[in-house]
Amino acid sequence: MNRRPVESRSLVYAVEEAYATQIPVGRHPVAMLDLAVPADGVDANVHPTKREIRLQRERLAFSALQQSVRATLVQTIGIPAYGEPGRRPASMPASPFAGSDVPMFPYDQSAGAWGEVDRPLLGTLRILGQVGLTYIICEGGAGLYLVDQHAAHERVVLERLERDMGRHGQSQLLLEPVVVTLPRAVRGDLDEYVAALRDLGFSAEPFGEEEVVVRAVPAALRPRHIDGVLQETHEALDEEGAGPGWRARLAVLLSCKTAVKAGQRLEVAEMQALLEQLDEANLCNTCSHGRPTAVLLSHSRLEREFGRR
Amino acid sequence: MNRRPVESRSLVYAVEEAYATQIPVGRHPVAMLDLAVPADGVDANVHPTKREIRLQRERLAFSALQQSVRATLVQTIGIPAYGEPGRRPASMPASPFAGSDVPMFPYDQSAGAWGEVDRPLLGTLRILGQVGLTYIICEGGAGLYLVDQHAAHERVVLERLERDMGRHGQSQLLLEPVVVTLPRAVRGDLDEYVAALRDLGFSAEPFGEEEVVVRAVPAALRPRHIDGVLQETHEALDEEGAGPGWRARLAVLLSCKTAVKAGQRLEVAEMQALLEQLDEANLCNTCSHGRPTAVLLSHSRLEREFGRR
Incomplete structure (x- = not known):
């Protein structure tokens, strides 16, 4: 200083x-x-x-x-x-x-004159396919790219959630309202919890002492199975304990529980869409837990591996 | 002892x-x-x-x-x-x-009770595609397999050459005989060189003092461009120098010069055939120069790479 x-x-x-x-x-x-x-x-x-x-x-x-x-x-x-x-x-x-x-x-x-950033647009890579129903394998000029589908989608969802924060016009009305129980870890903070959900783009209200009724969800989350997603999110929050950071963790947990899982079969078009969405994200090289979304097996590394040089 | x-x-x-x-x-x-x-x-x-x-x-x-x-x-x-x-x-x-x-x-x-050999049949793997026009990418139960197309084909050709050695019935007659110059490194050994070619399944005769006429080639080699293949083989032999091991090296060089190159586009059916042929080879894990034909990127390695565990 x-x-x-x-x-x-x-x-x-x-x-x-x-x-x-x-x-x-x-x-x-x-x-x-x-x-x-x-x-x-x-x-x-x-x-x-x-x-x-x-x-x-x-x-x-x-x-x-x-x-x-x-x-x-x-x-x-x-x-x-x-x-x-x-x-x-x-x-x-x-x-x-x-x-x-x-x-x-x-x-x-x-x-800033950063020098070139060596991240290609993943959406322009040639998709070879999915391995172990977990990794998307693509080819680019620099070599073989491996993309973790869950990590990638988690980042995409998180960035969308953050981008849409406060823009309630983006919410999607549910066909039927969903009632979920307040996480035990934030018990007593019902109003604050409902406010946190609203910040994220939910339309939510207290429902009795320990439950919340949700009528609309942020556009970034798919409304399907939102009750299951909220349930899992609450369980994870309870497991980790709440603490002062629980509001920030709420978005991370929602992105994790909403994202495509490992073990889920993806069509080529879905992989393509995911890579393009990841390109739009700012912090696209890690998932919301800091795990890498993509790694590069460069041509020169492959050549060394096979004794080509 | x-x-x-x-x-x-x-x-x-x-x-x-x-x-x-x-x-x-x-x-x-x-x-x-x-x-x-x-x-x-x-x-x-x-x-x-x-x-x-x-x-x-x-x-x-x-x-x-x-x-x-x-x-x-x-x-x-x-x-x-x-x-x-x-x-x-x-x-x-x-x-x-x-x-x-x-x-x-x-x-x-x-x-021998060796314990299980952890080489799967490559021909049963799911082929994802070709990367860098050099590596065949496949998925198997254990993870991602990367196969070097040139190394793999070189081994396939070498084993076929060795298997057919002496079985002249397998030779393929050329439409037109081909005349090639004796490698300088074995100059003076024309008869011995012709005998070596014959052992490999060629139909060959001396043609003057320094040339050989070839009328048929071993089944393991494709007759197309055989003059070019022999020419390259002779140049490589000259470069390395002959020495007492030149007869053994002849087969290795022929397999190398005949095999699919890196940079050659392969259809899925061709990749499939190559993997199946490699399965039939005995010493299938290296090319004739000792480079690996295939490497495995195991699921557990991938999981560690992506911080999944």
Whole structure:
């Protein structure tokens, strides 16, 4: 911060939030941030050694930092090479904010000169077929692409949910309303839970003390079996325990429970549609649990494997 | 030898011969052999320390050993797992000759209790397609199989050549005889070269001092472009230099020059036929240069790759 090392739980949390659903659960990003703020915007006299600081407009800094880190991630997404999942951070730019005169907020997409991102449009690949009813096998210029159908669809659904958040016009009315029991983990927070469902695009109301009646679902989720999906989501929430992050986890769980499963047969047209939808997603290289959606078995790796060179 | 460590260049050579075309050029097998011969069949008084021996029926021992090692290899062929080419010696039996009462020659196939060989019939796999016009991608119970079309076909042709050796009835008459120049590396050995071609199933005669006229080719080779194939074979022989092993190398080179190349488009029916032919080969896990014909990307490896477990 202004060329002085400082600790700030709030900024650390902003970085972790930006990486949410991007790296596997239990892993943490490593980051060094070079931040400049006006001298009168920061109070360094919080701690005797001046290691801690207080920002005047902390909320603004938090959300700007989170958006900036996430935008950088979106820009630098690559498909991991087979055999090194998660180990390659794609082609991270040497300096995301070339020079020090690039303002951090708002993030300016045209300002970054990232170098080429080596993620092809998956929708343009030649689909060979489905293996183990789990992976979609495609060929592209760089080699053989393997796509995890569940991970890919989970990401697609999650991004759609997030995109449509608050746009209630997108909801789909159910033919018959569905009644589900409140997750035990959020018991007592019925109103807050209903509000969370509404934020996601559900039309929902309390129904007695422990139940919720749902009349419409977000467009991103298919209305079929929505009672089953909500039931499974609630069970997963109960299993994991609620905690303060349950609102964010709700969307992740809904995307997971709605997505195509491993073991489900897909027609070529369905695979094609899924790959195209994944191309539209921003954070398309991981599912909402941080697992890779696609890996690349490059031609050069295949050549080495077969002793061709 | 009879429970005493000995050195024998002849037996070492027999083992190396048995591994020929099975391991990459420049690599050597490691073996410990436990041989029992009648006491009066071996002369141990060749060297003061008795480290060297002379076998009475050395030729018989040589060929028996070679056949026995090769038969063991045939029995224990597995498809290497992706990422460990050549490093896994398939499932070698703990003791190929369980007890010491199993006669080495002739090799008794029913006597060996090898444990299951994990090579499926490639012809029964579901073909997904061709990648990079080089690899055939198939699905089987264990996962994703990648087959190198050139390596596979090279092995198929070589085995057919070896099988038909001496069976001249199998030759295919050419519409027009073909004249090719003797390889420079064997210049002066015209008669011996013609004899080598005949052993392989060619109908060939000397034609002047430095040329050979070919009227029929072995059934294993397709007669199309046989002049080009012979020309390339001769060039390769010249490049490598002849040496005493040129007769054996002739078959290997012919199989290589006749086989389907990488970069050649194959129809599904052609891929299917190739896999079935490879199943009929004995030493089907390597091409004649020791490169793998197929590798397996197992389900469990895929699951780890995608963080599914």
